[in-house]
Amino acid sequence: MTFEKTLVSLVENRRWASVKDVLKTMNPADAAAVLDRLEPEVLPILFRLLPKDTAGDCFAEMEPETQEAVLRGLADGELRQIMEELYTDDAAALVEEMPPAVVERILSAAGPEKRQLINQILQYPEDSAGSIMTTEFVRLTPSMTVEQAIGHIRETGLTRETINTCYVTDPQGVLVGILSIRMLIVSDGTTQVSVLMEPRVISVGTLEDQETAANMLARYNFVALPVVDGEKRLVGIVTVDDAMDVLVEETTEDMAKMAAITPTDRPYLRTPVWQIWRSRIPWLLILMISATFTGLIITRFEQALAACGALMAYVPMLMDTGGNSGSQSSVTVIRGLSLGEVACRDAFRVMWKETRVAVLCGGTMAAVNFAKLMLLDRVGLAVALVVCLTLVTTVLVAKLVGGLLPILAKKAGLDPAVCASPFITTIVDALSLILYFQTASAVLGL
Amino acid sequence: MTFEKTLVSLVENRRWASVKDVLKTMNPADAAAVLDRLEPEVLPILFRLLPKDTAGDCFAEMEPETQEAVLRGLADGELRQIMEELYTDDAAALVEEMPPAVVERILSAAGPEKRQLINQILQYPEDSAGSIMTTEFVRLTPSMTVEQAIGHIRETGLTRETINTCYVTDPQGVLVGILSIRMLIVSDGTTQVSVLMEPRVISVGTLEDQETAANMLARYNFVALPVVDGEKRLVGIVTVDDAMDVLVEETTEDMAKMAAITPTDRPYLRTPVWQIWRSRIPWLLILMISATFTGLIITRFEQALAACGALMAYVPMLMDTGGNSGSQSSVTVIRGLSLGEVACRDAFRVMWKETRVAVLCGGTMAAVNFAKLMLLDRVGLAVALVVCLTLVTTVLVAKLVGGLLPILAKKAGLDPAVCASPFITTIVDALSLILYFQTASAVLGL
Numbered sequence: 001m002t003f004e005k006t007l008v009s010l011v012e013n014r015r016w017a018s019v020k021d022v023l024k025t026m027n028p029a030d031a032a033a034v035l036d037r038l039e040p041e042v043l044p045i046l047f048r049l050l051p052k053d054t055a056g057d058c059f060a061e062m063e064p065e066t067q068e069a070v071l072r073g074l075a076d077g078e079l080r081q082i083m084e085e086l087y088t089d090d091a092a093a094l095v096e097e098m099p100p101a102v103v104e105r106i107l108s109a110a111g112p113e114k115r116q117l118i119n120q121i122l123q124y125p126e127d128s129a130g131s132i133m134t135t136e137f138v139r140l141t142p143s144m145t146v147e148q149a150i151g152h153i154r155e156t157g158l159t160r161e162t163i164n165t166c167y168v169t170d171p172q173g174v175l176v177g178i179l180s181i182r183m184l185i186v187s188d189g190t191t192q193v194s195v196l197m198e199p200r201v202i203s204v205g206t207l208e209d210q211e212t213a214a215n216m217l218a219r220y221n222f223v224a225l226p227v228v229d230g231e232k233r234l235v236g237i238v239t240v241d242d243a244m245d246v247l248v249e250e251t252t253e254d255m256a257k258m259a260a261i262t263p264t265d266r267p268y269l270r271t272p273v274w275q276i277w278r279s280r281i282p283w284l285l286i287l288m289i290s291a292t293f294t295g296l297i298i299t300r301f302e303q304a305l306a307a308c309g310a311l312m313a314y315v316p317m318l319m320d321t322g323g324n325s326g327s328q329s330s331v332t333v334i335r336g337l338s339l340g341e342v343a344c345r346d347a348f349r350v351m352w353k354e355t356r357v358a359v360l361c362g363g364t365m366a367a368v369n370f371a372k373l374m375l376l377d378r379v380g381l382a383v384a385l386v387v388c389l390t391l392v393t394t395v396l397v398a399k400l401v402g403g404l405l406p407i408l409a410k411k412a413g414l415d416p417a418v419c420a421s422p423f424i425t426t427i428v429d430a431l432s433l434i435l436y437f438q439t440a441s442a443v444l445g446l
Numbered sequence: 447m448t449f450e451k452t453l454v455s456l457v458e459n460r461r462w463a464s465v466k467d468v469l470k471t472m473n474p475a476d477a478a479a480v481l482d483r484l485e486p487e488v489l490p491i492l493f494r495l496l497p498k499d500t501a502g503d504c505f506a507e508m509e510p511e512t513q514e515a516v517l518r519g520l521a522d523g524e525l526r527q528i529m530e531e532l533y534t535d536d537a538a539a540l541v542e543e544m545p546p547a548v549v550e551r552i553l554s555a556a557g558p559e560k561r562q563l564i565n566q567i568l569q570y571p572e573d574s575a576g577s578i579m580t581t582e583f584v585r586l587t588p589s590m591t592v593e594q595a596i597g598h599i600r601e602t603g604l605t606r607e608t609i610n611t612c613y614v615t616d617p618q619g620v621l622v623g624i625l626s627i628r629m630l631i632v633s634d635g636t637t638q639v640s641v642l643m644e645p646r647v648i649s650v651g652t653l654e655d656q657e658t659a660a661n662m663l664a665r666y667n668f669v670a671l672p673v674v675d676g677e678k679r680l681v682g683i684v685t686v687d688d689a690m691d692v693l694v695e696e697t698t699e700d701m702a703k704m705a706a707i708t709p710t711d712r713p714y715l716r717t718p719v720w721q722i723w724r725s726r727i728p729w730l731l732i733l734m735i736s737a738t739f740t741g742l743i744i745t746r747f748e749q750a751l752a753a754c755g756a757l758m759a760y761v762p763m764l765m766d767t768g769g770n771s772g773s774q775s776s777v778t779v780i781r782g783l784s785l786g787e788v789a790c791r792d793a794f795r796v797m798w799k800e801t802r803v804a805v806l807c808g809g810t811m812a813a814v815n816f817a818k819l820m821l822l823d824r825v826g827l828a829v830a831l832v833v834c835l836t837l838v839t840t841v842l843v844a845k846l847v848g849g850l851l852p853i854l855a856k857k858a859g860l861d862p863a864v865c866a867s868p869f870i871t872t873i874v875d876a877l878s879l880i881l882y883f884q885t886a887s888a889v890l891g892l
Contacts, residue, residue, distance in 0.1 A: 259777035
């Protein structure tokens with residue numbers, strides 16, 4: 001981003017008119033990204049130079065730290081203007097992020113009606129559909145004509161987050177149908193909304209998980225999904241742009257869990273070191289303690305190993321291969337579970353599939369290894385057999401453990417993502433060592 | 447899905463009228479999911495029972511195998527009808543998936559104009575923005591009035607994939623502005639499009655990566671993104687529903703690579719065993735061969751270890767902790783790179799951050815370990831010191847390697863995702879062993 005350097009130099013030289021012109025050419029999201037990287041002191045001045053019609057959009061896209069710096073520098077009148085432009089979902093997110101003193105100013109600037117809507121959204125549990133919904137949608141009644149509906153949209157449309165889908169409710173506020181703006185436009189002006197509307201409406205409950213709502217938007221190719229309360233009354237909509245953010249956020253969380261990290265919602269470079277430490281150390285400690293059991297196993301068999309010196313050389317290869325084979329299976333199944341391609345009832349299909357894959361993979365690697373052991377290492381047939389047999393059984397055990405653990409975790413109500421590489425590796429390490437020594441005792445009679 | 451069982455039993459009892467009624471209540475995406483799970487023989491019959499207005503949408507949502515089974519059972523006339531309903535992007539995707547004989551039928555059913563559009567999309571490279579775009583968008587000219595524009599939408603709108611954003615082009619077809627349906631509706635009928643349109647248009651080139659297009663849609667909260675050719679002429683749009691599919695698909699690919707699997711685009715349970723084997727075995731072999739180096743290291747130091755029997759017991763713990771620490775850093779950086787939160791120029795910031803985190807994590811674990819070694823294992827001060835010193839240095843090296851390798855991979859034009867757990871573990875295993883033996887020699891004088 002060269003914009004950043006240009007802007008900094010323009011700001012340093014106090015070329016305010018040029019700064020204003022530069023900001024005018026930028027999309028709100030890009031302007032927000034540039035402001036995020038500037039020093040807090042210049043932010044309020046720069047914010048005032050943003051074009052009036054996009055300042056609100058730009059504000060909604062900024063990082064919380066940037067928003068706070070801007071808010072601290074603005075007068076109450078300017079704050080009121082921003083609050084008018086923010087959609088309720090963005091306003092609620094803002095209130096959640098800001099320190100108490102700023103929140104007080106925000107809420108008093110919001111005006112009674114918006115304040116009530118914000119408070120309502122904040123009451124829904126974190127990560128629920130209700131907590132990410134917006135209340136700016138177009139509401140129609142079944143008895144309206146197309147002409148009346150379009151007139152209604154013309155009056156209120158500019159302040160709605162989307163007008164692409166309109167929602168039809170009965171006098172009790174119960175959602176009875178949806179109607180696309182497309183249908184309104186191509187239809188005759190005297191037709192009634194109730195005739196045109198699609199009564200088979202798919203909606204989500206306020207308390208459902210935000211990920212469920214996002215997945216429904218993706219599945220049904222919707223631009224917005226209606227959110228209803230326990231009495232099926234329409235209380236808000238989740239828009240596709242927020243759904244995309246949720247999907248990205250949930251993926252980041254899954255990946256963190258798969259690497260044995262407690263997820264945080266701040267970008268890596270902006271997270272303080274002690275917070276990164278806090279998100280990583282518990283898992284490292286747990287895994288470290290688990291690994292000491294593997295140490296106990298190795299100690300127990302150390303004498304036996306010393307009797308046949310060549311065996312020790314293959315311990316890392318067997319442990320690593322077991323870990324890698326198990327990780328492949330676990331990550332595949334974890335992703336399948338989260339995409340809904342694999343369900344808990346598929347446990348036996350997964351086991352049968354992994355068994356066959358394990359035999360193929362284990363067989364291939366054993367063959368390669370056998371050739372290497374006999375021709376390169378020249379360890380003798382007995383040791384080669386021990387290593388290759390262990391390889392096949394380790395891969396089989398690893399793939400079964402890797403495929404099955406995520407499903408069991410899900411069944412137990414845990415997040416399958418924690419059953420990824422680190423845990424599988426720790427379990428499979430111990431199992432592969434036991435298998436190795438058992439096979440060695442059986443074949444070599446140690 | 448109980449729909450599935452209900453439908454199967456209705457089909458078996460040939461209750462066609464009821465099947466039709468059941469299908470009528472379902473959303474096209476849900477109907478497609480049910481059809482995906484049924485036997486191929488019944489698919490053409492069931493497909494004919496779908497409501498006429500949603501059959502096309504349902505068809506577009508089916509798995510390729512299901513589409514093929516349906517197509518094989520349909521007459522040419524029915525096929526023509528489907529082709530009329532499919533948007534160009536879905537039609538192009540269909541052509542790409544079907545075997546040659548079916549493709550011939552599809553293209554001849556498509557009609558000359560659509561055939562040409564399909565062929566045009568198929569010419570763009572796989573995974574490019576051009577390959578996922580659709581050509582059904584609303585095109586306006588700058589000189590149109592609002593009334594004329596709405597009239598144009600009224601005529602053509604029903605066949606467009608989205609009418610929410612309209613695209614304004616000059617006589618050469620160059621994209622000069624965009625205009626939302628919202629602005630058209632709230633504006634005066636005699637205003638010119640050129641006055642209302644937003645001339646600062648963000649677009650993507652046909653040859654750019656589909657992931658770039660999807661990320662832009664997410665970043666700018668667009669419902670559709672215009673796709674332009676080398677001369678800035680508008681050739682299509684990428685819609686947000688396709689962008690969401692791309693994001694999900696790319697995430698799945700990243701996760702596969704991070705677990706050392708060659709990505710495939712079929713769902714796990716539908717992928718044949720030999721294909722799973724093919725996607726997993728190359729990496730297992732590469733990693734297995736790398737791990738033999740770790741084996742060489744362990745063999746070289748085996749004598750030294752035997753001299754101080756207690757040391758071997760801590761090898762698995764040190765190797766695992768190193769691997770886990772490195773994986774945490776690499777996965778964090780890989781995700782940061784793919785979200786654009788970390789760039790190659792941040793290499794030094796990443797190293798400085800990981801160094802401090804490593805000292806904190808390593809220090810904590812060393813402290814816990816030291817207590818355990820002295821109080822539980824009673825190994826003596828010298829051995830405890832060796833283990834704890836190695837632990838700290840291993841964690842430091844692991845976190846630096848884990849943090850830096852993905853950035854180096856990106857700089858070298860490789861996919862950072864391959865630098866995840868398995869590769870980091872293999873590298874760190876060897877390094878931790880060398881560190882362990884070096885420390886042991888220095889402190890214990892082996």
